[in-house]
Amino acid sequence: MVRADWVSVGIHKGLVGQLDEFAEKYGEKYGLRNRQQILDLLAREFLRSPEKFLRPETKRGEHYILPNRESPKDSLDLHIFDTHIVCNVCNSENCKHVDTAYENKHVRKDLTKYKINLPTK
């Protein structure tokens, strides 16, 4: 069924997978039964107070994306700053994706190619 007042947006599979997991685990508790309801809530909260979601340094960081089709949850979506890295999948500075940026030689080679320097740990 096509709903005339609705549009589709693209979002990374890995992130959608995490939303689905959340809805499955906590949907009943929080009244968020699917990804649509979670994204709808986030969009409304963001528009109500965007400063809660934004960090001033977000605009300066190098954005690095490396999709992984075989395992979408292992895709990288990072903002790399002079002093730290923020993972946009986990919204964290300390996760397996950040570790991959430091440890995976292919990723490091890719970063070098794009002249992106990692902060020292």
Ligand SMILES: [Zn+2]
């Ligand atoms: Zn992560």
